[in-house]
Amino acid sequence: MNHQMAVEGMKSAWDPSRYFATQRGRKVMRTVNAFKVTILCGFITILVLRGTMQAGSGLPDSSKFIDEDAERFQGLTRTSRMLKEAEDETPVDSALVGKFVEEEKWDPSKPYTLGPKISNWDEQRRVWNERNPMQNVTRNGKPKILLVSGSQPGPCGNPMGDFYHLKYLKNRIDYARLHGMEFFYNVATFQKEMNSFWAKLPLLRNLMLNHPETEWIWWMDSDAIFTDMTFEVDLERYVGKNIVIHGFNDLLFEQHKWLGLNTGSFLLRNCQWSLDLLDAWAPYGPSGEVRMNAGKMLTAKLVDRPAFEADDQSALVYLMLFGDPQWRGKLFLEWAFYLHGYWKFVVYNYENVMAKHKPGFGDDRWPFVTHFVGCKPCQYAVTGEVQECFKQMERAFNFADNQVLGKYGYAHRSLATWKTVKVREDTNDPLGLYKAHKNPQDTPTLKSEDLSAQFLKQKEAAGLEKVLPKTTS
Ligand SMILES: *[C@@H]1O[C@H](CO)[C@@H](O)[C@H](O)[C@H]1NC(C)=O
Numbered sequence: 001m002n003h004q005m006a007v008e009g010m011k012s013a014w015d016p017s018r019y020f021a022t023q024r025g026r027k028v029m030r031t032v033n034a035f036k037v038t039i040l041c042g043f044i045t046i047l048v049l050r051g052t053m054q055a056g057s058g059l060p061d062s063s064k065f066i067d068e069d070a071e072r073f074q075g076l077t078r079t080s081r082m083l084k085e086a087e088d089e090t091p092v093d094s095a096l097v098g099k100f101v102e103e104e105k106w107d108p109s110k111p112y113t114l115g116p117k118i119s120n121w122d123e124q125r126r127v128w129n130e131r132n133p134m135q136n137v138t139r140n141g142k143p144k145i146l147l148v149s150g151s152q153p154g155p156c157g158n159p160m161g162d163f164y165h166l167k168y169l170k171n172r173i174d175y176a177r178l179h180g181m182e183f184f185y186n187v188a189t190f191q192k193e194m195n196s197f198w199a200k201l202p203l204l205r206n207l208m209l210n211h212p213e214t215e216w217i218w219w220m221d222s223d224a225i226f227t228d229m230t231f232e233v234d235l236e237r238y239v240g241k242n243i244v245i246h247g248f249n250d251l252l253f254e255q256h257k258w259l260g261l262n263t264g265s266f267l268l269r270n271c272q273w274s275l276d277l278l279d280a281w282a283p284y285g286p287s288g289e290v291r292m293n294a295g296k297m298l299t300a301k302l303v304d305r306p307a308f309e310a311d312d313q314s315a316l317v318y319l320m321l322f323g324d325p326q327w328r329g330k331l332f333l334e335w336a337f338y339l340h341g342y343w344k345f346v347v348y349n350y351e352n353v354m355a356k357h358k359p360g361f362g363d364d365r366w367p368f369v370t371h372f373v374g375c376k377p378c379q380y381a382v383t384g385e386v387q388e389c390f391k392q393m394e395r396a397f398n399f400a401d402n403q404v405l406g407k408y409g410y411a412h413r414s415l416a417t418w419k420t421v422k423v424r425e426d427t428n429d430p431l432g433l434y435k436a437h438k439n440p441q442d443t444p445t446l447k448s449e450d451l452s453a454q455f456l457k458q459k460e461a462a463g464l465e466k467v468l469p470k471t472t473s
Pocket of ligand 1: 125126127129130136137141142143144215
């Protein structure tokens with residue numbers, strides 16, 4: 001039975017127009033309509049009452065700053081804010097009340113902390129892994145990597161933002177599946193003070209402590225996408241290092257550029273050093289005055305940094321340059337491939353890349369990650385810049401998705417469209433067991449000779465990044 005026939009079949013089995021033609025059906029319909037009107041009236045009443053109560057309360061609005069902040073950085077519209085408030089006022093599940101733990105209130109006269117100080121994590125992890133043998137290795141006997149990403153708890157100011165969050169989430173699921181990695185996607189707030197780009201810090205700590213079996217946590221911003229589905233990071237390169245970030249030695253350590261590294265995609269080893277780093281990193285982040293003042297200090301200290309509140313990337317650059325030498329001692333600045341690739345330098349090249357190369361390089365020949373730094377897909381106001389971002393985010397997704405769909409015999413008509421075409425004939429020998437044919441997935445691997453040439457090219461590209469203030473993460 002083809003699709004059309006199936007639909008026809010369903011229609012004849014239960015035809016609503018026939019049902020409503022009956023006496024009983026019309027009565028039901030009238031009741032439903034009356035009910036709809038009642039609900040609508042109720043909703044309007046609640047809105048009016050709420051508005052009056054807020055206007056009349058006369059209390060200083062302590063949440064104003066946080067709300068403005070959220071709007072600016074997460075692009076929440078008034079509607080979504082209302083949804084959020086409605087959600088906050090939902091009565092607490094009575095079954096949970098007994099389990100509530102009083103949230104630790106931060107006293108701003110004391111340094112901010114992410115949680116109780118832990119000083120023997122390496123030992124705790126070792127003991128746990130000895131008691132739970134083989135939990136810390138993948139099926140291939142390799143150390144485990146947990147891929148982590150997340151987006152805001154509430155709806156985007158622009159539904160297109162949520163549309164791309166979904167597509168980019170699919171991309172991560174595909175990459176994790178193809179490479180045997182575990183994946184965690186977060187949409188919850190773990191610490192109120194650590195919102196917007198700082199939300200990753202409490203999350204990373206929590207994941208490390210609750211996944212002692214995982215050796216690496218790989219953070220990826222919600223606006224970054226894997227564009228080389230074949231390329232795999234070679235962990236052997238990072239023996240003795242605890243954080244792996246895309247960046248350049250001279251831009252960072254000689255020129256003190258705030259864009260000397262990029263925290264959009266990085267690997268953090270699950271160890272004591274990393275917990276200590278998070279502890280040293282977090283005090284720049286609490287929203288409000290602390291973050292504002294830290295921002296002023298970072299703008300003064302780092303080259304080319306625009307004036308705005310402290311962001312996680314600048315604070316990390318600062319720690320690497322001026323903090324305890326133990327931080328830079330365990331830093332691996334990765335420039336051999338695009339662990340982060342600034343979108344404006346890679347997206348316009350995709351067709352060229354497809355004409356000349358195959359996936360598996362991760363560098364200029366086939367960029368590993370494309371990161372939409374500076375795009376604001378959640379923002380309510382759709383400017384020309386945002387339009388261009390959406391256009392290129394779609395292209396990046398389709399560029400990556402072609403590498404996934406190929407296995408199933410499909411491809412996007414062009415990078416610009418989500419429409420697909422069939423690129424392979426169906427056969428009665430889908431596994432190719434009876435007919436000899438060559439392996440189409442003949443992919444190259446990254447060779448160390450290739451690295452130095454790529455280094456120069458990428459560095460040139462990164463030099464241009466200074467023109468672009470990073471405002472989202
Ligand atoms: C797993 O844990 C055991 C016990 O601590 C350790 O000997 C081994 O090296 C660990 N393996 C990996 C891949 O981390």
